[in-house]
Amino acid sequence: MKPNETRVCEAVVRILERNLEEKRRDVTFPEIDGSGPPVEMRLTLGGRGFAIEHTLIEPFPEAVRLGREFQEL
Numbered sequence: 046m047k048p049n050e051t052r053v054c055e056a057v058v059r060i061l062e063r064n065l066e067e068k069r070r071d072v073t074f075p076e077i078d079g080s081g082p083p084v085e086m087r088l089t090l091g092g093r094g095f096a097i098e099h100t101l102i103e104p105f106p107e108a109v110r111l112g113r114e115f116q117e118l
Contacts, residue, residue: 049099050085050099053099054085054086054097054099057097058086058088058090058095058097061090061095062090065090065091066091067090067091068090069088069089069090070088070089070090071087071088071089072086072087072088073086073087073088074086074087075087082096084096084097084098085097085098085099
């Protein structure tokens, strides 16, 4: 994972741990270790499985689509 993706995923997992009052276990990084579908991180919290995927956060609606269209022009 890229450094910013790692930080975002770690922040999300910490929030989940705090809210669920559980500690993570069975952590894998499928995009690196090939352990499953390509997501940033898979883990278990309190008996429930989670898949964490880093995605872009759009600064305004349709920003990603408009950026693609701009490049195509």
